[in-house]
Amino acid sequence: MNYTEPSDLPAPGSPDDPREFEREIDLDASQNASPHAATLEQIHASESVGALVRADRVVAGYFPGVNILNGCDLYAKDGELVGIIGPNGAGKSTLLKALFGLVRVNEGSVLLRDEDITNLRADQLVRRGVGFVPQNNNVFPSLTIEENLQMGAFQEPKKFTERFDKVADLFPTLGQRRKQRAGSLSGGERQMVAMGRALMMEPSVLLLDEPSAGLSPALQDEVFVRVKGINATGVTVIIVEQNARRCLQIVDRGYVLDQGRNAYTGTGRSLANDPKVIELYLGTLARA
Ligand SMILES: Nc1ncnc2c1ncn2[C@@H]1O[C@H](COP(=O)(O)OP(=O)(O)O)[C@@H](O)[C@H]1O
Ligand SMILES: [Mg+2]
Numbered sequence: 001m002n003y004t005e006p007s008d009l010p011a012p013g014s015p016d017d018p019r020e021f022e023r024e025i026d027l028d029a030s031q032n033a034s035p036h037a038a039t040l041e042q043i044h045a046s047e048s049v050g051a052l053v054r055a056d057r058v059v060a061g062y063f064p065g066v067n068i069l070n071g072c073d074l075y076a077k078d079g080e081l082v083g084i085i086g087p088n089g090a091g092k093s094t095l096l097k098a099l100f101g102l103v104r105v106n107e108g109s110v111l112l113r114d115e116d117i118t119n120l121r122a123d124q125l126v127r128r129g130v131g132f133v134p135q136n137n138n139v140f141p142s143l144t145i146e147e148n149l150q151m152g153a154f155q156e157p158k159k160f161t162e163r164f165d166k167v168a169d170l171f172p173t174l175g176q177r178r179k180q181r182a183g184s185l186s187g188g189e190r191q192m193v194a195m196g197r198a199l200m201m202e203p204s205v206l207l208l209d210e211p212s213a214g215l216s217p218a219l220q221d222e223v224f225v226r227v228k229g230i231n232a233t234g235v236t237v238i239i240v241e242q243n244a245r246r247c248l249q250i251v252d253r254g255y256v257l258d259q260g261r262n263a264y265t266g267t268g269r270s271l272a273n274d275p276k277v278i279e280l281y282l283g284t285l286a287r288a
Contacts, residue, residue, distance in 0.1 A: 040262050041073065048075035052113060052236050053099070053130075053205050059107035060098040067106060068094045070260040076205060076238050081231040083251035083268065085244035085281060091260040092240040093135065096207045099238070100132040101125055112205070127155060131203030135210045135240075138194035141183030145174050148182050148193050152200030160200075167196040170229060188219035192226065205236040212243050224250050244282055248272040256281055 048054050054075040061067040068091050076082045084092050097103040099110055101120050110118045112128055122132070140148055149167060153160045168175030171192045177185075182193050191211050198206055211227065212220040220243060228250055231237045241247035248254055248268040256264040256277060264277050271277050 044073040051075035057108035083254040086257035129204035131198035152197035
């Protein structure tokens with residue numbers, strides 16, 4: 001039925017009244033609502049003091065006038081392992097890209113140790129200690145492992161040998177197979193090359209976009225163990241994951257992102273046990 005003419009509208013309160021329908025939707029939304037946006041903002045403001053990296057009220061998108069992120073807050077303290085989960089298309093990758101200068105931040109700010117790094121170029125961010133591993137195409141397949149890691153250290157070539165040895169300590173396979181082409185490696189090994197490449201600049205914060213995607217369960221587990229290992233060396237890690245349950249098991253804190261906004265935040269354990277988070281985000285994601 002078309003309700004464009006006011007005279008077409010059913011009487012207020014009748015079952016056909018679209019206003020009733022809207023009211024129902026609203027009611028539904030409030031029942032399923034994440035903590036009130038104002039509460040999330042307060043949590044962010046009070047907890048994020050002294051953070052190593054922080055995004056405040058970030059509004060960002062790929063095209064002018066079309067924002068994908070609509071005011072996201074996020075912080076990570078020195079040494080923290082922070083996870084970002086949420087449905088497909090929620091804006092998780094976009095948030096990581098906004099932190100790494102790969103998508104235009106139109107409002108809000110990104111700070112690293114209180115320096116405003118909003119919209120700096122990726123190479124400037126790498127120099128400042130931000131490392132980024134994109135989800136796809138994150139290795140040069142025709143180059144060897146060693147050459148891939150050289151690319152990671154291109155800003156400080158003299159440090160190559162020392163850094164390579166450190167990365168090989170963390171990922172022995174990379175050292176053993178240094179002359180092997182990255183294209184001939186398994187998906188799991190390639191993820192290690194990608195992480196190793198980002199570690200060559202000794203970042204203080206590492207941004208990882210779905211490192212376990214496309215891997216077998218056993219290899220996914222290995223990736224999570226490796227990520228824990230990287231974090232244990234003192235590198236702050238912000239990880240986006242589709243494997244939400246597993247992610248919440250390993251992180252100190254997590255964020256649930258939905259439609260470009262913060263929906264929930266808390267410790268990994270509290271999120272994993274929150275009935276609303278389970279109902280809304282872990283059930284379907286776990287099956288996906
Ligand atoms: N390069 C791009 N150009 C234009 N729109 C994009 C681009 N990448 C992602 N988007 C859009 O941004 C929204 C969020 O995507 P994304 O951040 O990739 O979500 P997630 O990582 O949570 O699955 C989606 O609607 C997607 O279509
Ligand atoms: Mg993504």
